[in-house]
Amino acid sequence: MSTITELIRPHWLAGINKVHGHIHGGFPVLIDEQKYQIYDPTGLDFYTLSFADSKPLVEAFAADCNRFSSAAFETVWDLEHNPKFPKATAWAIIKCYYSAFYAAQSLSRILGISSSRITSIQASKISNLAAIFSGLAPSPISAGIYVCQFDAQKQKLHCAKHGQNLGSHEAFWKSFLDRIRVVSSLILSAGMGSLDAQQIASKLIEFCNNLCFSNNTSGNWLSVIRNNVTYQQSYGTWYPFKYTVKSKSVSGRECRSLLNYFKSWRSDSMKIQLASKNDLDRFMATCAFILALCRECTEDLSQRCSSGKSFLMYGPKAYVNFATA
Numbered sequence: 001m002s003t004i005t006e007l008i009r010p011h012w013l014a015g016i017n018k019v020h021g022h023i024h025g026g027f028p029v030l031i032d033e034q035k036y037q038i039y040d041p042t043g044l045d046f047y048t049l050s051f052a053d054s055k056p057l058v059e060a061f062a063a064d065c066n067r068f069s070s071a072a073f074e075t076v077w078d079l080e081h082n083p084k085f086p087k088a089t090a091w092a093i094i095k096c097y098y099s100a101f102y103a104a105q106s107l108s109r110i111l112g113i114s115s116s117r118i119t120s121i122q123a124s125k126i127s128n129l130a131a132i133f134s135g136l137a138p139s140p141i142s143a144g145i146y147v148c149q150f151d152a153q154k155q156k157l158h159c160a161k162h163g164q165n166l167g168s169h170e171a172f173w174k175s176f177l178d179r180i181r182v183v184s185s186l187i188l189s190a191g192m193g194s195l196d197a198q199q200i201a202s203k204l205i206e207f208c209n210n211l212c213f214s215n216n217t218s219g220n221w222l223s224v225i226r227n228n229v230t231y232q233q234s235y236g237t238w239y240p241f242k243y244t245v246k247s248k249s250v251s252g253r254e255c256r257s258l259l260n261y262f263k264s265w266r267s268d269s270m271k272i273q274l275a276s277k278n279d280l281d282r283f284m285a286t287c288a289f290i291l292a293l294c295r296e297c298t299e300d301l302s303q304r305c306s307s308g309k310s311f312l313m314y315g316p317k318a319y320v321n322f323a324t325a
Helices: 003-011 027-033 055-076 090-110 120-134 168-190 195-211 221-231 252-266 279-302 316-324
Strands: 046-050 113-118 144-151 156-161
Touching: 003 168, 003 195, 003 279, 027 055, 027 113, 027 120, 046 120, 055 090, 055 279, 055 316, 090 113, 090 168, 090 221, 090 252, 090 279, 113 120, 113 168, 144 168, 168 195, 168 221, 195 221, 195 279, 221 279, 252 279, 279 316
Parallel strands: none
Antiparallel strands: 046 156, 113 144, 144 156
């Protein structure tokens, strides 16, 4: 197992390695089933759930991790170059983005963070339950995207709505960026100056810089590129593959190189070169890094189930085993 997974391991969601067997549900089901208590004050854009038993919460995070990582691998498993249209890379780029997005969602759950949408019905359920425990009239909680982080010591899930008016993808990348920055800092401080800790922290910071490339401070640069390709048909990636505003078209050789480079997600994440002068190279490298890190972390997690057969053996591990058989 790579050093990066060894140093990330201490920052897993507490107890996620104990989850075994077929699991279903995820965060929305956790909210609906209400296997929690609410002792702390709630507000229009925040709430805290307390757990006498954290098992339902951990299993909900694991279920989301399972489905997102499976979707990530399935999305790009058979991504191939089209010899008839060597410059046709638009849908490959879009698929690479969604694969990275799913992989980052999975990694986020492993690291104890969920960026999830709360519906108005779910918000009402939380508000009404809070009123029962407090004995007060229900205090309204607004629907929207909440970043939720589990405090294992206090058995509490702290949820706060994104303060900015962000779309679902932008909101997620902001929460993911913040968590990776924290993990990088913790790895460096815990490493006591060791070379491994310095190299891995440096790699994660370089990765964060790519997420924020071209002044996208909320970490959604990958989403910007995806939008440019999807809606503006930029970079000459769509037929007839001509030069477009804001971007230069790329050659057939460069397109083949892009797809071959992306396949590095099946190799060591630390060996993926993240720096590039070309937007599409940087984009593909960053997506490949996320996917490689997800593959390594889910592999590591699947091998460290302390009770029974890891839940990941019924999701991404099962898919990879079947796809490579």
